[in-house]
Amino acid sequence: MKTTRNTPAKTAILEIFEKSKTALSHTEIQKQLNDVCDRVTIYRILDRLMNDDIIHKISNLDGTVKYAKCNHSHQRVHIHNHAHFSCENCNEITCLENVKPSYIMPHNYKVKEINFTLSGLCPKCLNSDI
Amino acid sequence: MKTTRNTPAKTAILEIFEKSKTALSHTEIQKQLNDVCDRVTIYRILDRLMNDDIIHKISNLDGTVKYAKCNHSHQRVHIHNHAHFSCENCNEITCLENVKPSYIMPHNYKVKEINFTLSGLCPKCLNSDI
DNA sequence: AAAATAAAGCAACAATGTTGCGATTGTGTA
């Protein structure tokens, strides 16, 4: 089988995810990394972390793509059925681990993954509002 | 007030949307247009159609962005709270006008828009499966 | 018909992600 290695770049990226309370974009990670590694390496590490179900990808309506650590316990079947919130003011994206949509699908569809992202104002920005 | 004009390019794009049963990406529209207009013009027309609530935008987990005609009756408050399905096999994205997620949000969030995209296999691809 | 305004074309640029390939490094095993 293909073994996965612990490299300085991977470790640094994991630490960044640990510290962050919100989801991070490739660019945000790059800025925090301070040239620990190349741009391309970040993409490749993110790919690996996704394959290993350590992080998951969140895509926003405006096309932004971010990544967040997986908090749920490692299940056999790893599904990200929780919602994400994207603040249109501060642009932060957070996992709402407890918000899980319920819905009724027509027959003949096989659903494998869901992407449920809500946008608007986060609590922080809602309070500092007029 | 700012008036909006009906140009050949806009008309052509609207016809393409009318004929299409699935959502379309900028590139797909461009191919169908056969050089009726410039690439940039397509972007600008899509922007206008979105502003006029004639089409809506759908962003997929893989980063793909597509657009689809709005079928719902024109309401005062125009919200796209229906789900979309993205087939991982044929890559077609369709509106599921009748699938509307229900969910419970924590307090202090102001939700203005939702993006609910499911992915997996569409009926067509599920049948032609093994 | 002339003026005002919306839309189009074109070129240039920016952001984001991908690929190929030679060089480097982490790690299980001798």
Added chain:
DNA sequence: TACACAATCGCAACATTGTTGCTTTATTTT
């Protein structure tokens, strides 16, 4: 501990997608 070798990295090059500024063209309004 040293070695072998697959996994990872850096770099350059490229692709795709979307944006911006400016000039020109087309459509309305007066």
